[in-house]
Amino acid sequence: MTHLFKCFSFLLFFVIETAVVKANTIDKLKTDKDVFDLLINMKAFGSSDAIEVVPSDMLLKRLDCNDVAINWKVKSWEKVDFNHDKLTDLIVTVKDNNRSLFIFAVIDKGKGGLKCLELSNNRGSYCQLVKPITVDGIQMIAYYSKRFRMINQQLELNETEQTDTLIYLFGGFVEYNRKPLDYNIKSISIKVTDSIGVTNQGKVFYSPGLRRMFRDTLEMNLAIDSSHNTYVSDVPLNKLNNRKALINYINIKKMKTSYSVLWTDDAEANLIVEFADGTKKRIRDYGMIGSFGLTRLYLTLLDLKNSLTWKLARK
16 A cells, blocks of 8 residues: 655655744644645645545544544544643644545644654554543553554464553654663664664764665765765764663563564564673564554664765775
8 A cells, every 4th residue: 555645654764844834833723624734834745635634523433443532532633732842733633535544743843843743553544543641740642553463473363452652752752661771782773775783882884775875875975886885974972872762761672573564565674782791682573663662763763874974984
């Protein structure tokens, strides 16, 4: 199934951020059309005539979630402050021309503009819904869905109902964890199409996949040389610590070793986290949605490719 939206795509690793739309714009939203126009102004979609902000009464009829949507009093969109910065954010459900439902959050970054994130992780499902909640005095989201997943190479034949409590941290939404662990991390590496490795000293190595090498070489203003396809850079300490903190927050050692969606033609992440005691945690994630926390980790690691200055690594 082709993903219609540009707001957040696991194939493109793309998050819409714009300063064109003024801060506090969300406060002025009053109708479904207002919300739709905001998303269009953010250029969040590949096509404007194929999507719709679903009215709440219609949404309740479309959702195949037993009575959960009714009991939760789910709405098509709600205003909420996810990151407690006294600016109004937005959670919204939209429908595409295939009648599939997708969920997005729009974060008001003040002078930094708006950021749009997709929360849907069950492509084509008629049962995925969200409700703003407060836990431990903190604004969060309850995310409910029915899903089939391949876990550790085994197909779960029974449809699973799952509720995740999500908190806005590390620039996105992750599962809430009251007791993060404190691992001593030696290195981190991820391979999708590209490969990125990060050492404990902040040295980063980037190897583009073959189909990306020519384009990335041009973007970096480097001479094209097929014998030098690894680049090197240094990540600032605060960015390195942020990624380590995320690994600790999601309790990486307790994650499963393999995740897989049931559809095809999707991206696969292969993650390796090495610890100071010599042990390693390996995760293979076809679809890259094993958990919200894992997805956020993949994106923060892959974002290094665009946020750092690179030079060719010497062999």
